Amino acid sequence: MRAYDLSPLHRFTVGFDNVSRLMDAVSRLDEGAVSYPPYNIERFGEDQYRISMAVAGFAENELDITLKDNTLTVAARKTEEEEDQNPSIYLHRGIASRAFERRFELAAHIKVKGASLENGLLHIDLEREVPEELKPRKIQITGETAPKTLSGPSKAA
Numbered sequence: 001m002r003a004y005d006l007s008p009l010h011r012f013t014v015g016f017d018n019v020s021r022l023m024d025a026v027s028r029l030d031e032g033a034v035s036y037p038p039y040n041i042e043r044f045g046e047d048q049y050r051i052s053m054a055v056a057g058f059a060e061n062e063l064d065i066t067l068k069d070n071t072l073t074v075a076a077r078k079t080e081e082e083e084d085q086n087p088s089i090y091l092h093r094g095i096a097s098r099a100f101e102r103r104f105e106l107a108a109h110i111k112v113k114g115a116s117l118e119n120g121l122l123h124i125d126l127e128r129e130v131p132e133e134l135k136p137r138k139i140q141i142t143g144e145t146a147p148k149t150l151s152g153p154s155k156a157a
Helices: 007-011 017-027 080-085
Strands: 039-044 048-054 063-068 071-076 100-105 110-118 121-128
Touching (some): 063 110
Antiparallel strands (some): 048 121, 063 071, 110 121
């Protein structure tokens, strides 16, 4: 993958330092890391989102969801005692239950509202909550309090 130099953009931007960090992270990803587990990102309305991940074979106590510095991390690990309790020999093992860790970078003001596990899908509900002071507001234009009168040329008598 190519390396991009974003330093010329720093002359015109303020507070976008994390963009170069995100570009570096994307360039270091390999295809195998982004294929398991499969997931969807849905948008409902203007400010609601949902991440749905296929986590078949994992119980709630084997899943871990953490949020730190606008990075949402979903991790899963099978407990060793569960694997030891099942002495069967697989003739075909198509249901992957290997450990994983998936990270999502959340935009500013995105809050995690909750998570649920339903039919092998982990649903994480998100919502954008923009503070009132950051929402666009209308600025009234005020002029002088007394209206100006236009005076024409004076006539000499």
